[in-house]
Amino acid sequence: MTTKLTKSRALSTVLTTVIILVASVVLGSGVVLYGASLFQGGTQTEAISVSGVKVWVHATDANGLAWGAAGVRNTGDKVVSVDKIQIRGTDIPFGQWYPDVTVTPTLFQQALNHTGWSGVAGGLTNNVACNPVTILELSGGSATDDICADVATGPVSLTPGQSAIIYFKLTNGTLSPLDSGANTGVNIFAGKTGAPQSVTIQGKS
Incomplete structure (x- = not known):
């Protein structure tokens, strides 16, 4: 076959x-x-720089009335959100933050001012008339140096290169008049970005 x-x-x-x-x-x-x-x-990186941090405590107020302020700048390549300000292990609620995200480079580089104590905005004296009227109005000496800050409702968002000045009211009792002159740590973070800042508490009467 x-x-x-x-x-x-x-x-x-x-x-x-x-x-x-x-x-x-x-x-x-x-x-x-x-x-x-x-x-x-x-x-692309996430980075912030914190400068000019100040903390003030009322020199005679038994309730521990105290305020702080800091300049924060986004030095990275991504949008970041400042979401934590902490002093002595106590987080400061967003409702006690007063950010101004429209500051000029000149104002950002200047020393942050304490304008005196009053009942306005929970302890600081308002010295200027911002337009529109905001909750915290602090005079830096001229119209271009004024801080016009609304109370925050959440994290403070900053685009790359953007700066902000944030005033913040400490929860009463976090500090006392006896803390004047002492050093304390202020933690300011945007997510995992940031670092503790060592600050000398200033007593103001």
Whole structure:
């Protein structure tokens, strides 16, 4: 009995080579795009700088009336949200923050002022008439140096390069008049970004 041989069809050498080349190009492009996205994401950083931190305590108030202030600048490449101000292990609620995110570079570099004690805004004297009227109005000596701050309702968002001055009222009892002249730590963070600041408490009468 004779066996009948049949030819099996296969892809030609040229077609096989073309398919391999196309597949290599597609895979290579995917690897390049993936690597570029990883590199771009890796080079973007979250960073803030905190400067000019002040803490004031009423020199005679038995309830421990105290305020603080700080300048915060987004020095990274991503939008960040300042979400924690903490003194002596006590978080200061957002309802006691008064941020001004429209400050000029000149104002940001100046020393933050204590304007005196009163019942306005829970302890600081308002000296200017901001437009529109806001909860905390502090005069820096000229119209361009005024702090016009609304009470915060949540974290303070800062775009890359943006600066803010944040005044904050400490919960009564966090400090006392006896703390005047002592050093304390002020923690200001935007997520995991930030660092404790060492500050000398100033007594103000």
